[in-house]
Amino acid sequence: MIAPLVLGIETSCDETGAGLVRGHELLADAVASSVAEHARFGGVVPEVASRAHLEAMVPAVQRALATAGARLADIDAIAVTAGPGLAGALLVGVCAAKAYGLALGKPVYGVNHLAAHVAVDQLEHGPLPAPVIALLVSGGHSSLLLVERLTTGVVALGATVDDAAGEAYDKVARVLGLPFPGGPPIDAAARTGDPGAVSFPRAKYRDGTLDFSFSGLKTAVARWIEAREAAGLPVPVADVAASFQEAVADVLTRKAVDACRSHGVDHLVIGGGVAANSRLRALAAQRCGAAGIRLRVPRPGLCTDNGAMVAALGAELAADGAAPSGPAFRADSGMPVTSIVAG
Ligand code: KG4
Ligand code: ZN
Helix, strand or coil, X not given: CCCCEEEEEECCCCEEEEEEEECCEEEEEEEEECHHHHHHHCCCCHHHHHHHHHHHHHHHXXXXXXXXXXXXXXXXXXXXXXXXXCHHHHHHHHHHHHHHHHHHCCCEEEEEHHHHHHHCHHHHHCCCCCCEEEEEECCCCEEEEEEEEHHHEEEEEEEECCCCHHHHHHHHHHHCCCXXXXXXXXXXXHCCCCCCCCCCCCCCCCCCCCCECCHHHHHHHHHHHHHHHHCCCCCCHHHHHHHHHHXXXXXXXXXXXXXXXXXXXXXXXXXXXXXXXXXXXXXXXXXXXXXXXXXXXXXXXHHCCCHHHHHHHHHHHHHCCCCCCCCCCCCCCCCCCCCCECC
């Protein structure tokens, strides 16, 4: 039997994504970003993002259909990010998904953005092994999850107690005078820097929990730069970027390996925008290799927000015969990581 064709819609932050997936096959991944409109504010402006989603939504779906050589009528099910994310931005995607669902007479799944970041890896590397530990690192979240079966729930093992990893990248980029979002420019600057130049703190490195903390690290970088400037010395941007990046990758990979060991799991998957980071990928590969853990990380383009990841989770829910969301389901900006489908 041919697997259902699933349209995935993503509008939780500043990317308008429309993806088409059949089973684990990626057929189209159309993304329009409003990032350039937010850059001068140093962060995403919710109202600007919502308006950009409104304009980009239908063209993104049309582009995805054209790429896949499919028509609207070919779609068997629709999945949309119901949360977490910016309330107004989520609303645009949820309303669009409901409208397509109603017009086409097809089921709609309101899904969790974080679970979708994990599901997307299957489009590149096939079905996820069970169980698997997932390290989820994005602009708004940093979590370690134990995943037995993504469609029936995940167990939260640890999370950041303050800033998310991506948030730390964005804030450190700002103090270094690098553009928003900060992850890519720090990643690029770090390539020519010395990761051992400054020994930044590794909070919660050996505290025995699977929680993270990045706010002290961000402050330590800011203080270091201030002291340097006060002394009339130039700020070595590449060295600071590399040293900061090393501290983040060090803690994330250490805790991810700890999570695998303490739960007797020998597979790790990393997802979310920060999973695009070159040092995190390299250090994770090195440490997993040494610990006998099989590592899976999707290609960078699938790590940052997109519609294909939402379609990937929707396709899995449809394949499992999961009940779609009711017609009255809502966008939930605070949707917990353990809730996979909105009611
Ligand atoms: O998953 P995502 O696209 O959106 C959210 O769900 O938040 O993640 C965005 C975050 C931003 O903080 C961005 O700076 C970070 O991912 N990011 C990176 C890289 N590319 C994106 N962080 C480090 N290195 C990168 N190459
Ligand atoms: Zn995301």
